[in-house]
Each structure stands twice: as C-alpha cells, then as structure tokens.
Amino acid sequence: MKSRKMVIGGREPELSDILKMLQTISSGKLTFICIDALDECGPEHRVKVLDSLHQIPQKSPGTRIFVTGRPHIQDEIRRRISGRLATIRITPKRDDVIGYLRARLSEDTNPDAMDSSLEADILRKIPNDISEMYV
Numbered sequence: 342m343k344s345r346k347m348v349i350g351g352r353e354p355e356l357s358d359i360l361k362m363l364q365t366i367s368s369g370k371l372t373f374i375c376i377d378a379l380d381e382c383g384p385e386h387r388v389k390v391l392d393s394l395h396q397i398p399q400k401s402p403g404t405r406i407f408v409t410g411r412p413h414i415q416d417e418i419r420r421r422i423s424g425r426l427a428t429i430r431i432t433p434k435r436d437d438v439i440g441y442l443r444a445r446l447s448e449d450t451n452p453d454a455m456d457s458s459l460e461a462d463i464l465r466k467i468p469n470d471i472s473e474m475y476v
Contacts, residue, residue, distance in 0.1 A: 380410035393419035
C-alpha cells in the first residue's frame with residue numbers, strides 16, 4: 342500500500358490545503374462537517390482546527406459544523422467558533438455502558454485471557470468513570 346506522502350505528490354497536506362478543499366466542496370450547497378472527540382486532539386492542534394472551522398462557514402454559509410467533546414473544551418469552542426452555536430449535553434446512562442461492555446466482553450476471541458475478577462473490575466470501574474459529553 343502506498344504511503345500518504347506518495348499519493349499526494351510527496352508531501353502531507355497542510356491545514357490551509359485542507360481548509361481550501363472543505364470550502365470548495367461546501368460552497369453553494371448544504372454541507373455538514375462532523376468532528377468527533379475534539380477533546381482528544383492536543384491543545385496546540387485543537388486551536389488550529391477550531392480557527393480553521395471558524396473560517397469555513399464565513400466563505401460557505403451553507404456549512405453546518407458538528408463537534409463533540411468533553412466539557413473542559415466547551416469554553417474554548419465557544420471562543421474560537423463564534424456565531425450561532427448550540428450546545429447539547431449528553432450523559433451516558435450507567436446501565437447502557439454496562440450493557441455495551443458486557444456485549445464487547447462476550448465477543449472476546451481469547452476468553453482465557455481474562456478471569457472473572459478482571460471482568461468484574463472492568464464492569465465496576467469504567468461505568469464509574471464515564472463523563473458527560475457536549476455536542
């Protein structure tokens with residue numbers, strides 16, 4: 342398989358190139374851009390991403406941006422993406438998380454790698470550590 346650098350002429354795309362591409366694609370039509378888990382992006386990169394996302398609707402007013410992330414970046418999103426901004430708080434339900442974990446654990450291809458004590462720890466700890474998200 343070819344590397345990314347070989348496919349695009351020996352260089353990685355720069356943020357300005359990606360921004361121009363998104364503006365071109367979204368000009369003149371309703372477009373949705375979804376960025377998931379923005380809080381997992383390093384702070385130095387998150388600033389650049391948010392500043393770029395702020396520019397897209399200015400040149401392509403039909404563009405809607407959907408961003409998810411944990412609460413600690415909500416203020417940063419508000420500061421960097423001005424204009425119409427709606428926030429929805431999502432709090433996962435403990436029983437839903439436990440159900441998801443049980444389903445995933447039941448699909449384990451190497452069930453001998455985990456004893457009942459480890460499984461109990463997973464089913465106790467992860468649901469207790471879940472946090473709310475903002476979109």
